[in-house]
Amino acid sequence: MKQIDGGITAVAGIxxxxxxxxxxxxxxxxxxxxxxxxxxxxxxxxxxxxVTAAPVLLCRxxxxxxxxxxxxxxxGNANACTGEVGMAxxxxxxTLTAEQLGIDANLVLxxxxxxxxxxxxxxxxxxxxxxxxxxxxxxxxxxxxxxIMTTDTHPKSVAVExxxxxxxxxxxxxxxxxxxIAPNMATMLSYLTTDARINAETLQAALNRVxxxxxxxxxxxxxxxxxxxxxxxATGHADNAEIVTAxxxxxxxxxxxxxxxxxxxxxxxxxxxxxxxxxxEVIVKHAKNRDDAEKxxxxxxxxxxxxxxxxxxxxxxxxxxxxxxxxxxxFDPYQVDVYxxxxxxxxxxxxxxxxxxxxxxxxxxxPVRITIDLRAGDTGITMWTCDYSYDYxxxxxxxxx
Amino acid sequence: MKQIDGGITAVAGIxxxxxxxxxxxxxxxxxxxxxxxxxxxxxxxxxxxxVTAAPVLLCRxxxxxxxxxxxxxxxGNANACTGEVGMAxxxxxxTLTAEQLGIDANLVLxxxxxxxxxxxxxxxxxxxxxxxxxxxxxxxxxxxxxxIMTTDTHPKSVAVExxxxxxxxxxxxxxxxxxxIAPNMATMLSYLTTDARINAETLQAALNRVxxxxxxxxxxxxxxxxxxxxxxxATGHADNAEIVTAxxxxxxxxxxxxxxxxxxxxxxxxxxxxxxxxxxEVIVKHAKNRDDAEKxxxxxxxxxxxxxxxxxxxxxxxxxxxxxxxxxxxFDPYQVDVYxxxxxxxxxxxxxxxxxxxxxxxxxxxPVRITIDLRAGDTGITMWTCDYSYDYxxxxxxxxx
Numbered sequence: 001m002k003q004i005d006g007g008i009t010a011v012a013g014i015x016x017x018x019x020x021x022x023x024x025x026x027x028x029x030x031x032x033x034x035x036x037x038x039x040x041x042x043x044x045x046x047x048x049x050x051v052t053a054a055p056v057l058l059c060r061x062x063x064x065x066x067x068x069x070x071x072x073x074x075x076g077n078a079n080a081c082t083g084e085v086g087m088a089x090x091x092x093x094x095t096l097t098a099e100q101l102g103i104d105a106n107l108v109l110x111x112x113x114x115x116x117x118x119x120x121x122x123x124x125x126x127x128x129x130x131x132x133x134x135x136x137x138x139x140x141x142x143x144x145x146x147x148i149m150t151t152d153t154h155p156k157s158v159a160v161e162x163x164x165x166x167x168x169x170x171x172x173x174x175x176x177x178x179x180x181i182a183p184n185m186a187t188m189l190s191y192l193t194t195d196a197r198i199n200a201e202t203l204q205a206a207l208n209r210v211x212x213x214x215x216x217x218x219x220x221x222x223x224x225x226x227x228x229x230x231x232x233x234a235t236g237h238a239d240n241a242e243i244v245t246a247x248x249x250x251x252x253x254x255x256x257x258x259x260x261x262x263x264x265x266x267x268x269x270x271x272x273x274x275x276x277x278x279x280x281e282v283i284v285k286h287a288k289n290r291d292d293a294e295k296x297x298x299x300x301x302x303x304x305x306x307x308x309x310x311x312x313x314x315x316x317x318x319x320x321x322x323x324x325x326x327x328x329x330x331f332d333p334y335q336v337d338v339y340x341x342x343x344x345x346x347x348x349x350x351x352x353x354x355x356x357x358x359x360x361x362x363x364x365x366x367p368v369r370i371t372i373d374l375r376a377g378d379t380g381i382t383m384w385t386c387d388y389s390y391d392y393x394x395x396x397x398x399x400x401x
Numbered sequence: 402m403k404q405i406d407g408g409i410t411a412v413a414g415i416x417x418x419x420x421x422x423x424x425x426x427x428x429x430x431x432x433x434x435x436x437x438x439x440x441x442x443x444x445x446x447x448x449x450x451x452v453t454a455a456p457v458l459l460c461r462x463x464x465x466x467x468x469x470x471x472x473x474x475x476x477g478n479a480n481a482c483t484g485e486v487g488m489a490x491x492x493x494x495x496t497l498t499a500e501q502l503g504i505d506a507n508l509v510l511x512x513x514x515x516x517x518x519x520x521x522x523x524x525x526x527x528x529x530x531x532x533x534x535x536x537x538x539x540x541x542x543x544x545x546x547x548x549i550m551t552t553d554t555h556p557k558s559v560a561v562e563x564x565x566x567x568x569x570x571x572x573x574x575x576x577x578x579x580x581x582i583a584p585n586m587a588t589m590l591s592y593l594t595t596d597a598r599i600n601a602e603t604l605q606a607a608l609n610r611v612x613x614x615x616x617x618x619x620x621x622x623x624x625x626x627x628x629x630x631x632x633x634x635a636t637g638h639a640d641n642a643e644i645v646t647a648x649x650x651x652x653x654x655x656x657x658x659x660x661x662x663x664x665x666x667x668x669x670x671x672x673x674x675x676x677x678x679x680x681x682e683v684i685v686k687h688a689k690n691r692d693d694a695e696k697x698x699x700x701x702x703x704x705x706x707x708x709x710x711x712x713x714x715x716x717x718x719x720x721x722x723x724x725x726x727x728x729x730x731x732f733d734p735y736q737v738d739v740y741x742x743x744x745x746x747x748x749x750x751x752x753x754x755x756x757x758x759x760x761x762x763x764x765x766x767x768p769v770r771i772t773i774d775l776r777a778g779d780t781g782i783t784m785w786t787c788d789y790s791y792d793y794x795x796x797x798x799x800x801x802x
Contacts, residue, residue, distance in 0.1 A: 051726025051734045051750075081722050083735060083751050116719020117752050226723050304705075318517020321482050322627055325452025333452045334484060349452075350484050351518050390791050 001257060007141035007157035008172040011193040013037045013235030016140035018147030021128025023076035023114075023121060029147035031128035032073040033097070034191055035136055039107055040233040042068035043204035045211045047228035053080035054090040055110040056227060062094070062106055066200025069107040071191055071231055072097040072129060073148050075176070079112040079120050080226040089120045096126055100133040111189050111229050113150055113176065145174040148189050152176050156268040162257035164240040164250050169196045171257045175265040190215065190265060192232040196254055198243040205246035206255050207232050214262035217294070217383045218270055219301050232258075266384050267367070276386030279367035280310055288377035292329035296372060297383040299327035307388035310368055315359035317345045324372060331376040339371040402658060408542035408558030409573040412594040414438045414636030417541035419548030422529025424477035424515070424522060430548035432529035433474040434498070435592055436537055440508055441634040443469035444605035446612045448629035454481035455491040456511040457628060463495070463507050467601025470508040472592055472632055473498040473530060474549050476577070478521050480513040481627040490521045497527055501534040512590050512630050514551055514577065546575040549590050553577050557669040563658035565641040565651045570597045572658045576666040578629075591616065591666060593633040597655055599644040606647035607656050608633050615663035618695070618784045619671055620702050633659075667785050668768070677787030680768035681711055689778035693730035697773060698784040700728035708789035711769055716760035718746045725773060732777040740772040 009016050017033045024030040044063050046056050062068065072093050079086045090110050098105040112120070137143075145155035159172035175190035198206070211230055236242075243250050271279040282301045287293035300306055303323040309316040317338050325333065338346035341362045345354050362368075368387075410417050418434045425431040445464050447457050463469065473494050480487050491511050499506035513521070538544075546556035560573035576591035599607070612631055637643075644651050672680040683702045688694035701707055704724040710717040718739050726734065739747035741763045746755050763769075769788075 049723065049726040050729075050732075051722045078719070081719055081734070081747075081751055083749075116717075116722060117747075226719075226726060316517075318479070318482060318627075321452045321517060322450065325450040325627060328451075331451075333482070346482075346518075348484075350482055 001160050001162045001260060004159045004161050004170070006159050006172065007145055008034060008174050008191060008193040009138050009141035010159035010172045011170045011235060012195045012237035014193045015136040015138050016144040017132040017135045017137065018140065018143030018145070019128065019131050019135060021131070022124040023074055029143065030074055030076045031125070031132050032144040032147035033129070033132035033136060034071040034144055034193070034233070035101065036069050036233055036235050039067045039069045040235050041066060041198060041200045041203050042109070042231065042233050043200060043207045044229065044231045045207055047226060049226050051081065051226050053078055053112060053227040054082060054086040055079055055112045056229060057087065058090045058094060059109045059111070059229060059231070062109055066204070067107065068109050068233060069103050070097055070101055071109045071111065071233070073111040073189065074120070074125060074128070075148055075150050076114040077112060077118055077120050078114045078116045078227050081117045082119055085119055089122055092122060093125060093129070096129045097133070100129060109231055111227065113148065113189055113227055116226060141172065141174065148174065148176040150176065151274055153272055156265055156272070158261045158264040160257050160260055162253060164196060164238070164243070164253045167238060167240040169238045169240055169254065169257065170194060171261050173261045173265050175269055177269055189227070190230045192230070192258070192261065194232065194234045195237040196234050196243065197236045197238060197240050198234050198254065202243050202246050202251065203232060203234055206251065206258055209255060210258045210262050213259065214266045217381065218266045219298065219383065219385050270384040270386050273386035275389040277311060277389050278387045280385045280387060281367045281369045282383045282385065283369065283371040283380065285371060285373045285380045286377055287374050287379045287381070288330050290379050290381065292376070293379045293381040295327040296324045296329040296374065297381050299323040300370065300372065301383045301385040304388055307385070310363065311387035311389045313360045313363035315340060315345055315354065315356065320370065320372065321346070321349065329374065331374040335375040337373040337375070341365055341369050402561050402563045402661060405560045405562050405571070407560050407573065408546055409435060409575055409592060409594040410539050410542035411560035411573045412571045412636060413596045413638035415594045416537040416539050417545040418533040418536045418538065419541065419544030419546070420529065420532050420536060422532070423525040424475055430544065431475055431477045432526070432533055433545040433548035434530070434533035434537065435472040435545055435594070435634070436502065437470050437634055437636050440468045440470045441636050442467060442599060442601045442604050443510070443635070444601065444608045444633050446608055446631045448627060450627050452482065452627050454479055454513060454628040455483060455487040456480055456513045457630060458488065459491045459495060460510045460512070460630060460632070463510055467605070468508065469510050469634060470504050471498055471502055472510045472512065472634070474512040474590065475521070475526060475529070476549055476551050477515040478513060478519055479515045479517045479628050480521050482518040483520055486520055490523055493523065494526060494530070497530045498534070501530060510632055512628065514549065514590055514628055517627060542573065542575065549575065549577040551577065552675055554673055557666055557673070559662045559665040561658050561661055563654060565597060565639070565644070565654045568639060568641040570639045570641055570655065570658065571595060572662050574662040574666050576670055578670055590628070591631045593631070593659070593662065595633065595635045596638040597635050597644065598637045598639060598641050599635050599655065603644050603647050603652065604633060604635055607652065607659055610656060611659045611663050614660060615667045618782065619667045620699065620784065620786050671785040671787045674787035676790040678712060678790050679788045681786045681788060682768045682770045683784045683786065684770065684772040684781065686772060686774045686781045687778055688775050688780045688782070689731050691780050691782065693777070694780045694782040696728040697725045697730040697775065698782050700724040701771065701773065702784045702786040705789055708786070711764065712788035712790045714761045714764035716741060716746055716755065716757065721771065721773065722747070722750065730775065732775040736776040738774040738776070742766055742770050
């Protein structure tokens with residue numbers, strides 16, 4: 001596997017665009033378009049929030065046949081809590097895009113992100129779609145990555161080339177989202193592309209598996225959005241033998257590549273979490289089972305007291321013990337070891353006699369890695385999060401002003 | 402029911418003390434003692450955190466017979482994650498107190514609050530206990546309320562006189578805790594006193610019921626402590642007919658008084674939450690059942706995005722819809738109404754056409770009251786929390802320095 005440039009447009013058959021249509025502040029790009037040169041195999045994973053935005057409902061509908069040819073995205077307005085007008089506007093985004101591209105509206109997927117509860121400015125969206133179609137480019141991945149941002153401080157984009165069988169296959173991805181990020185579809189929006197030949201059912205299986213181990217293990221602030229969406233489009237331009245079942249070497253190779261792309265995007269999202277100064281990896285080892293491992297890791301990764309301690313470079317391990325204790329995971333407190341990087345802070349549930357200066361120095365490492373050895377079983381997990389700083393408050397207190 | 406002065410020592414048969422023993426910063430009181438003039442009926446509710454501090458284990462043991470005569474408390478050190486030495490120290494606190502008072506050690510309950518993972522400075526504790534016993538006073542409630550504080554900015558104390566039958570009965574209470582406060586024993590420490598005649602089993606039933614509707618519906622930061630403790634001591638000095646079953650008018654009258662005292666303490670705790678600028682009441686109406694009502698209220702009360710919006714006086718109701726949507730409660734998003742005080746922001750799940758200036762002005766009310774009408778059933782609930790401000794980060798980033 002090797003990393004390559006180009007993001008989503010590193011993949012053959014993909015063109016993209018990103019531009020300013022006037023929804024967000026002057027000059028900020030706010031409309032993105034991703035298009036395949038022919039109907040592509042497609043799969044998606046969406047928010048579990050029962051207050052579901054209109055574009056998510058549309059995507060679920062349009063993905064029914066496992067095929068798509070375009071994704072139109074706006075930032076600055078989430079088109080959530082917008083009722084029938086919002087649903088009609090989401091459909092209109094698909095129709096306008098389809099008309100401009102000369103394809104069926106059912107082949108268009110739609111995403112929106114931004115403020116909840118306001119109707120989309122459809123005149124701006126409409127002219128944005130026209131410009132997007134006319135500026136589509138096989139080098140437009142970077143523009144699209146920028147146009148999907150809201151409070152993100154920089155675009156997130158990754159691409160790799162892997163071998164499936166002996167055939168090169170590419171996978172690219174972009175993502176956005178730095179607040180309202182938590183369990184069960186952590187990032188708000190991520191779009192993945194590949195030239196792999198793979199059928200729809202297997203593509204969906206691969207996406208489900210990888211999302212469970214990446215986006216669903218990312219948490220910034222415990223809040224889950226109304227619009228969370230991960231989509232993947234497979235153009236089939238590569239020469240690999242079509243992957244038609246969710247097992248075997250080819251499937252595993254594809255999942256490995258997808259896992260790498262999504263993990264890199266997840267790390268970028270965590271590092272750019274609202275107000276974040278640090279990427280934090282929380283590793284739980286030797287849990288009784290996956291459920292316990294995730295409970296313990298999540299309790300630490302979501303604890304405001306742990307996150308403020310990390311911000312302050314304070315090896316306040318008592319807060320880590322508190323967090324795993326409240327998690328519901330089964331373990332003996334006096335069997336637990338806790339490490340900062342490879343330095344042991346806690347031995348058998350008590351102070352390991354560590355040196356405060358040495359511990360403080362380890363907070364400068366990137367990522368800050370907290371490992372909790374529960375010694376209760378043989379299952380491990382890694383979660384990604386960030387610290388809580390003054391800027392988290394500033395960003396979210398000022399969001400609409 | 403009438404509020405009276407004196408806090409826990411407003412109750413006949415109660416003496417208390419609070420003093421500086423040198424565990425915390427110079428001059429801050431850090432040892433509290435509450436004593437009854439004879440063995441009292443006693444009940445307790447404790448943290449569900451599986452990393453349980455030594456004094457909590459001791460209290461569970463000593464409360465086995467429903468009787469206690471003294472509570473010794475230190476702040477500045479939680480005696481948690483301290484292993485066998487910690488357990489021996491907790492026992493030693495009970496023994497030292499019992500010796501000084503000339504009573505059985507089994508009649509002494511112990512609490513600790515503060516930093517996790519350090520052994521208690523037993524020399525300071527020992528001299529603190531001696532001074533506490535020698536300064537016990539029937540007007541010492543205020544000193545005790547002060548001595549149990551950690552990051553609290555002021556002591557919390559309440560007392561009422563109620564009628565049980567036609568007989569006056571008094572209930573007093575103190576509480577501390579402004580961070581690490583969340584579900585299932587919200588406050589870290591609260592001590593309640595009453596002169597009611599009530600047997601141990603009924604006292605425990607009343608305490609369980611009231612804690613479920615007060616302390617367990619308080620949340621500051623989702624974190625649950627290793628040391629959470631609520632204790633009640635009933636001296637039996639009042640003339641009411643002994644309450645011996647958990648039903649009937651006398652029991653209800655007692656619960657009503659206890660509920661008032663605990664609710665007032667909970668509001669004080671929320672208002673003094675770390676960095677809080679506002680007390681926030683989250684009221685859910687017309688939920689399908691109690692579980693759904695609590696899920697929805699908790700999701701709003703614990704959402705960092707809602708809490709920062711409240712700090713910023715921003716009626717960003719989309720975050721409230723997001724929070725109830727992620728809660729798991731059953732409802733139709735397009736049936737939901739949301740109010741700030743009595744002013745409707747959301748009608749049928751969408752913008753009610755409210756005025757931003759009017760909404761902003763309502764954030765100056767105390768408490769800030771957010772009401773969510775789910776229109777899904779007939780159960781309601783009230784939760785208490787506070788906003789998230791810059792100072793939450795400052796306090797928790799600097800806690801150990």
